[in-house]
Amino acid sequence: TDEIVAEEEWTLPEVVRTPAFWIIAVSMSSIAMLSTGLFFHAVSIFDDNGLPAAVAASAFVPVALTTALVNLVGGFLVDRISARFLLAAALICQAAVLVMAHSLSSVTLALLYGVILGSTMGLQRTVSSVIWANYFGRRYLGSITGATTTIMIAGSAFGPMPFGIARDMMGSYNFLLNVLAVVPLALAVVALFLRRPQKADSQP
Numbered sequence: 001t002d003e004i005v006a007e008e009e010w011t012l013p014e015v016v017r018t019p020a021f022w023i024i025a026v027s028m029s030s031i032a033m034l035s036t037g038l039f040f041h042a043v044s045i046f047d048d049n050g051l052p053a054a055v056a057a058s059a060f061v062p063v064a065l066t067t068a069l070v071n072l073v074g075g076f077l078v079d080r081i082s083a084r085f086l087l088a089a090a091l092i093c094q095a096a097v098l099v100m101a102h103s104l105s106s107v108t109l110a111l112l113y114g115v116i117l118g119s120t121m122g123l124q125r126t127v128s129s130v131i132w133a134n135y136f137g138r139r140y141l142g143s144i145t146g147a148t149t150t151i152m153i154a155g156s157a158f159g160p161m162p163f164g165i166a167r168d169m170m171g172s173y174n175f176l177l178n179v180l181a182v183v184p185l186a187l188a189v190v191a192l193f194l195r196r197p198q199k200a201d202s203q204p
Contacts, residue, residue: 008199010136012143018197020135025148027087027187029155031094031124034180035117036159038101041173048172049104058107062114063121070122083131084194090123091188098181102174135196 015021038045046056078086097117104110132144166176 007137009139010144010197010199011140012147014199015136015140015144016147020194020197023187023190023194024087024131024135025151027091027184027191028124028128028148029152030183030187031090031120032152033155033159034094034098034184035121036156037161037163038097038117040160041163041167044167045101045173046104046110049102049110051104051107051110055107055110059110059114059117062111063118066115066118067122067125070119071125074123074126078126078130083127083134084191086123087127087131087194088188088191090120090127091184091191093117093120093123094184095181095188098177098184101177102172 010018042056042059043053046053046059074086093116097113097120100109100113100116104113128148132148133141136144162176162180163173167173170176
């Protein structure tokens with residue numbers, strides 16, 4: 001499990017040499033990147049599905065409500081189950097949202113899309129609030145979270161670009177959405193096998 005039994009204190013240089021750090025960081029960044037891309041291109045995505053901008057705007061209501069609710073519920077869950085399972089769940093939700101994005105044939109599906117996107121964001125926030133301390137200790141948490149936040153912000157900044165390029169070159173987002181859905185799905189599988197690293201000098 002990733003529960004803290006005997007907390008080890010990892011410095012940032014030590015952390016960045018572990019596979020666990022990069023699995024978590026890339027997973028979090030992929031959610032940030034892909035969600036930002038979906039938000040920036042929401043009106044165009046809905047328009048491609050024959051839904052007006054007003055429906056795109058209404059989908060943000062369940063996004064906000066679900067994010068808050070999942071944040072609350074996730075806080076209880078993360079005390080009881082491994083954070084890696086919640087991370088995998090967030091990534092699966094992200095993949096589902098990407099697949100749904102080119103099949104929004106009704107207002108009901110659009111609202112469901114908002115609920116799943118909100119679930120993704122709520123789970124991501126819950127996981128990010130605990131997983132770094134669980135895996136790498138609390139003493140150097142500031143530098144570790146500072147580095148991971150920078151990676152996530154870079155992912156968010158890059159997110160809208162491939163969506164815009166795909167629509168300009170191919171006339172729609174469909175191909176890109178299907179390709180990108182593979183990324184969080186693959187990361188979800190990897191996250192399920194994630195384990196808290198141990199320092200070499202602590203090995204028996």
